[in-house]
Amino acid sequence: MSQKKPEKLIDENDIRLDGRKFNEMRPTKIEVGILANADGSAYIEQGKNKILAAVYGPRETHPKHLALPDRALLRSRYHMAPFSVQERKSPAPSRRELELSKVIRESLEPSIFTEYYPRTSIDLFIEVLQADGGTRCAGITVASVALADAGIPMRDLISACAAGKVEGRLVLDLTDVEDKAGEADMPLAYQPSANAITLLQMDGMLTGEEFEQAVNLAMEGCKQVSQIQKDALRAKYTVAKEGEGEKEETEEGEEE
Numbered sequence: 268m269s270q271k272k273p274e275k276l277i278d279e280n281d282i283r284l285d286g287r288k289f290n291e292m293r294p295t296k297i298e299v300g301i302l303a304n305a306d307g308s309a310y311i312e313q314g315k316n317k318i319l320a321a322v323y324g325p326r327e328t329h330p331k332h333l334a335l336p337d338r339a340l341l342r343s344r345y346h347m348a349p350f351s352v353q354e355r356k357s358p359a360p361s362r363r364e365l366e367l368s369k370v371i372r373e374s375l376e377p378s379i380f381t382e383y384y385p386r387t388s389i390d391l392f393i394e395v396l397q398a399d400g401g402t403r404c405a406g407i408t409v410a411s412v413a414l415a416d417a418g419i420p421m422r423d424l425i426s427a428c429a430a431g432k433v434e435g436r437l438v439l440d441l442t443d444v445e446d447k448a449g450e451a452d453m454p455l456a457y458q459p460s461a462n463a464i465t466l467l468q469m470d471g472m473l474t475g476e477e478f479e480q481a482v483n484l485a486m487e488g489c490k491q492v493s494q495i496q497k498d499a500l501r502a503k504y505t506v507a508k509e510g511e512g513e514k515e516e517t518e519e520g521e522e523e
């Protein structure tokens with residue numbers, strides 16, 4: 268059962284099917300540290316996307332001959348659960364998942380101080396529980412948070428967001444139906460502190476001018492994503508200032 272293309276993806280008031288404006292991201296929330304058995308983990312919901320990321324390492328590399336003498340080996344696996352899409356997906360890794368595992372690894376590696384941990388490996392697992400377009404970007408975003416949760420030193424968090432073209436309009440953060448029925452989809456990953464793009468792919472056609480505008484739109488989206496990532500990490504790791512905890516304890520005590 269495949270999704271039917273609706274007649275119009277953007278109405279006469281420039282509002283998209285799910286009620287968003289052209290430059291609006293889907294509602295996004297991130298939770299940090301939700302898997303007890305991984306060294307680091309995070310969960311993201313971006314619109315209907317639901318994705319888990321787990322990180323192990325730095326740890327001894329197996330098999331040993333893959334170990335790198337001067338830096339840690341980053342390995343990543345992007346996988347879509349069989350129940351993540353409307354028609355059951357085979358659990359076996361597809362060509363698409365292999366490609367996404369590679370581009371996700373390459374988009375995250377520039378920010379990691381892999382040289383601090385020679386001969387070790389850092390293993391990253393991205394499990395898509397529910398997919399609705401833009402899962403490589405949401406996967407990169409949540410994986411970067413999971414790496415931070417694992418305590419892996421990084422230059423910055425990597426934030427990702429796609430821009431594209433739907434019915435002649437440039438739009439931010441495409442859903443599955445916008446991706447399939449639209450004219451172009453361009454996922455982008457960004458390292459804000461270095462103002463550096465670490466992933467740029469494109470499916471479809473844009474003019475040179477549209478391409479420039481789409482890159483700027485996606486980078487603005489990434490900056491919003493970056494804030495959500497930082498807020499999620501702060502929510503888990505902010506330690507009460509000295510005295511604040513004691514005060515709360517006394518207040519609780521008073522109430523009893």
Ligand code: ADP
Pocket residue numbers: 352353354356363398399400401402403404443446452454
């Ligand atoms: P991304 O998820 O990064 O946008 P694609 O552009 O390849 O990657 O895929 C777009 C969307 O197509 C996915 O998010 C998912 O909703 C859907 N999709 C991908 N693979 C399958 C599949 N095997 N069966 C059904 N839908 C799929």
